Amino acid sequence: MTEPAYIGLMSGTSMDGIDAVLASFPGNCVEIHGTFSLPYSDTLRQRLTRACQNQSTPDEVGELDHELGVLFGDAAKGVIEATDLPRSVIAAIGSHGQTIRHQPSGKMPFTMQIGDPNLIAEATGITTVADFRRRDLAAGGQGAPLVPAFHRAFFGDDRANRCIVNIGGIANITWLPHAQPDQALGFDTGPGNALIDAWCLKQTGRPYDDNGHWASTGEINQALLSDMLSDAYFQRPAPKSTGKERFNLSWIETVIARHTGVPANDVQCTLVELTVRSLAMQLPQTRDVTFYVCGGGARNRFLMDRLRTALPEAAVETTAELGVDPQWVEGVAFAWLAKRTLEQQSGNLPAVTGARGKRILGAIYQA
Ligand SMILES: Nc1ncnc2c1ncn2[C@@H]1O[C@H](COP(=O)(O)OP(=O)(O)O)[C@@H](O)[C@H]1O
Ligand SMILES: [Mg+2]
Incomplete structure (x- = not known):
């Protein structure tokens, strides 16, 4: 019997675009049958950024929800076309949606992902699962991060300590100790690429700093770095999760207002170091462990070099x-x-x- 396959649709806080992947899980393995990327246009990213900053009307959010539902459906169709796997083996689509607000703490906690799953099911004729985060939130959780369960299921090892480091817009870690690979711990460590991207866009007009090249022309400003690292989020114990509500351009501007005359490329270099150091200082262990990096941060050579420098006793690989x-x-x-x-x-x-x-997560939109 052919193993059923599933499509995953993901767009994270970077808002760079949709990653679509068709995979099956034979035995204890991940088998990828096809991939497809659908980048967001600059105007869509700008409109989403406004929604993330609480500056959109309900009509604008409704329209974005529809537009993204169509795009997520297109991404699903794109990945189906990229493979020769017959459609009949595709059991379902899992769509994360696009987070526009994530406020898991406080009196009225909520998290909001848009990209209407009804439209995905209509466009593809495939059962679609979405709204993964809110059941966990309803049960008193942060609704995030959710990827550690997957990391535990496929990346745990009973002989070696492993730590999965996902560097998207926000960074999160999953700690998989060898003695108890099923006892995974994990949390959002803070900014991944979000601040690096925001400063790069503001200063150069480019949405990200390719390979960290611009950052590498600057120097770390230690006073600025310590000020940034004093943000209370980094000291807060897990469980914890965060988003662009906290770590955004105005966060950078508030901090640099306290430090005069720091050149823009030094700020960029310092922001890379902030991602690396905030992550490193929250790790349960840095000796006798291999780190496996994933997410777009793994493609930033300068950031990877800095991470290796910050973790001299550990092996730093990618997934x-x-x-x-x-x-x-x-x-x-x-x-x-x-x-x-x-x-x-x-x-x-x-x-x-x-x-x-x-909890069983998500809502099911039938084919
Ligand atoms: N070649 C590259 N050089 C530097 N940074 C990169 C590169 N490719 C991707 N990135 C970074 O990765 C981000 C996207 O990562 P991703 O894992 O998709 O994050 P998210 O889950 O938040 O969408 C981009 O916004 C950018 O910051
Ligand atoms: Mg992305």
């Missing part, structure tokens, strides 16, 4: 060493989470999100 290309890990995770939902299996790790218990 390619574990058989999954860094760009597709999160997409595959949502493909797997859709499988879990359809099999009525839980998708959250309460130790990670802080939820009261395991």
Whole structure:
């Protein structure tokens, strides 16, 4: 019998575009059958940024929800066309959607992902699972990060300590100790590429700093770095998650207002160091462990070099060493989470999100 396959659709806080991946999970392995990327246009990114900053009307958000639903459907069709796998083996689509607000703490916690799943199911004729985060939130959790359950299922090892480091707009880690590979811990460490991208866009007009080249022309400003590292988020104990509501351009501008005359490329270099150092200082262990980086940060050579420098006692690889290309890990995770939902299996790790218990995540939109 052919193994059922699942499509994962992911767009993270970077808002660079949709990553679509078609995968199956034979035995304890990940098999990727096809991938497809659908970049967001600059104008779409600008409109989404306004929504993320609470500056959009309900009509604008409704229209974005529809427009993204169409684009997520297009991405699903794109990945189907990229493979010769017959459509009949595709059991479901797992669509993360696009987060526009994430406020998991406080009196009225909420998290908001848009990209209407009804439109995805209509466009593809494939059962679509979406709204993965809110059940965990309803159970008292952060609704994030959700990828650690996937990391634990496929990347844990009973002989070696491993730590998966996902550097998207926000960075999160999953700690997989060898003695108890099923006892995964994980949380958002803070900014991944979000601040690096925001400063690069503001200063150069480019949405990201290719390979960290511009950052590498600057120097770390230690006073600025310590000021940035004093943000209370980095000291807060897990469970915790964060987003662009906190780490955004105005966060950078507030901090640099306290430091005069720092050249723009030094700020950029310091922001790379902030991602690296905030991550490193929150790790449970830095000796006798291999770090596997995934997400777009793995493609920033300068950031990877800085990470290796900050973790001299550890091996720093990418998830390619574990058989999954860094760009597709999160997409595959949502493909797997859709499988879990359809099999009525839980998708959250309460130790990670802080939820009261395991929950079956997501809502199902029938084919
Ligand atoms: N060649 C590259 N050089 C530097 N940074 C890169 C490169 N490719 C991707 N990135 C970074 O990765 C980000 C996208 O990463 P991704 O994992 O898709 O994040 P998210 O999950 O937040 O969408 C981009 O915004 C950019 O900052
Ligand atoms: Mg992305």
